[in-house]
Amino acid sequence: MSTAAELPELLKQLREQAGMSQSDLAARLCAITGTATVTRAEVSRWERGRRRPEAWLAALAVGLGVERAALEAAAERDRRRALPDARDMWAGQAAAEASAALRTGSVETDDEWTHVSELLRRTFLKRGIAAITLPTVGVGELQHIAAALEDSRRYADAALVEHFRRCIDEAAGLDRTVGAAASIPTVLGLVTAIDQTARDARPDVRRELQRTAALAAELLGWFYRDLGARQPAGYWRDRAMEWAQTAADSRMQGYVLLKKAQAAWDERDAVGMTTFVQAVQEGPWHLPPHVQAEAAQQAARAHAMLDQDVNAMEAEIEKARGLLTEAASPAGIGPHFNKALFELQVAICYSEAGRPGRALELYEANLTREAFSKRDFGYFLSLKGAAYAAAKDPDNAAVSALSALEIARATDSARTYREVLRVVGRLRGWEQRSAVQELRQAVLR
Missing domain, CATH: 1.10.260.40 (lambda repressor-like DNA-binding domains)
Structure with missing residues (x-):
């Protein structure tokens, strides 16, 4: 060697x-x-x-x-x-031309693309940013990012912040189609680039970059949660909270607490859910109505899990329904929370409250491939299987769980796989049924 x-x-x-x-x-x-x-x-x-x-x-x-x-x-x-002379390369006129190219939208040739991409790659390597990928931007944006990494006080601006946010949105979209694993390297690179750029940026730009870093870190927390990696998921949720606090972004702070409540659900930790949801509902976060609705729905689920108090659960559900009705089209934090998702969350509440028949009605009415991404469809299909098992319908439980298992493997969703295993556990006593045997064999494979 x-x-x-x-x-x-x-x-x-x-x-x-x-x-x-x-x-x-x-x-x-x-x-x-x-x-x-x-x-x-x-x-x-x-x-x-x-x-x-x-x-x-x-x-x-x-x-x-x-x-x-x-x-x-x-x-x-x-x-x-x-890149022995990277700072000289991006100083003076070259950096000024980079910023101008972003604003003028100049047309690039293949040679320009190759040249600038290589320079940007070297700039990232010099600063230890190994994982970032930027497949959809133009030469001007590439130059601007590299210039900002070399001189963030001069070149980090609102346009750069907007670019980073677009990259985060693209990564979230990729997650919905092929799963979390494919997007993690990109978002890790983005977080590093945003954090390094923010350190020397002007105060007004620094705050927006910190807010953007919080968005990216929360997304990473979700990615690792779906992959079943609890420790890195918790780490990135904590980093999201730190950046939100540094940016004085109270809404994001409340939203991260809501994400912590959701993670507690994965572990069926009803007390943890209650603690975090109370903090969301009682804190000074000024959350938009659709996020408040999600928090109320989480409170309903905690009631169902702790004491199966259907009256208290349904009171929170109606509160959530009212908030969701008055909400405009979701934007910013929590844009995914819509009526179809809400109704499936309500189905989970009824399952936890010991009313699987009502849960199945909601799954039948709202769980469609058109309304949900492939990964999310598989996740809720696994929960539908659990409702069938609770309703003592082992054949439909096994069929639903088997379909969910196929999707979990296609999207690398450990979260869905875990729910499938819960269904297998609930089907003990029905092992002689052919559908249940097929599910158990598939899990073993």
Whole structure:
């Protein structure tokens, strides 16, 4: 092994010496970190120098059986070689032209795109930002981002903030179609870029960047929650709260507390749900009506879980329904919460209150593939299976759970998979039925 090798070459050497394929290394890293975000293609990009595994060096050291310091030294050599004069490159006239290009929308050629993309990549590498991907922006925006990273006080502005927010929206959209794992590297890179840019930006821009970082961190919390990685999910929710507090964004602070309540539901922690929901409802957050409606619905679920108090539960449901009626089209935080989603959340309340028949009525009326993303459809289908099991209908429970399982695997949704396992547990005693046997075999596969 060459001690002076660049990181891509070194990683390949170490992997081959360990007798591992790229897929083997990816699987080992997933097992070490407890996530499902490393793929064979990602390892290939690291070994070709197309992306830098800065955030994975500790796990790589364990997986490859080497000292972390050796990998960090190689990474530092790469950083020095990547862009020795980056500050000069983006100073003065070049940076001014970058900012002007963003505003004028100048037409780019393929050569310009290739050139600027490479310069931007090097700028990111120099600053340790390895995971960011920006597939939909133009040359002007690429130049502007790079200029802001080099001189954020001068070039970080409202247009840059808006670009970062668009990237976050695109990542959220990708999550809804193919699952959370595909978007995590992009959003991790965005968070790093936003945080570094905010440090030296003008105070007014810094606050907007901090608000944007809070949005990105909350999204990461959701991604890791769906992947079943509780520790990183909690970490990113806490970071979202920190950035929201730093930006004096009270609405985002209340919204993160609501997300903590939802995470407590995953663990069926009714007391935790109640604690967080009370903080949401009683705090000085000035939340929009549709978020208040979601909080009331969470309070209803907590009532159902704690004491199956149907009257108290339905009072909160009606409160939520009224708030949702007066809400305009959801925008900003919580844009996903609409009438169809609300009705399925109500179905969960009735299931928890011991009234699965009413829950199934709501699932039948509102759970459609047209109204929900593939991943969310699978999640609620698993909960519908649980309602069937509670209603002592094992065949329909198994059929629903089996369909949910297929979607969970297609979208890497550990959250849905966990709910499918709950259905399997509820079907004990019906193991001799063919549909239940098919579900159990599918889970084992």
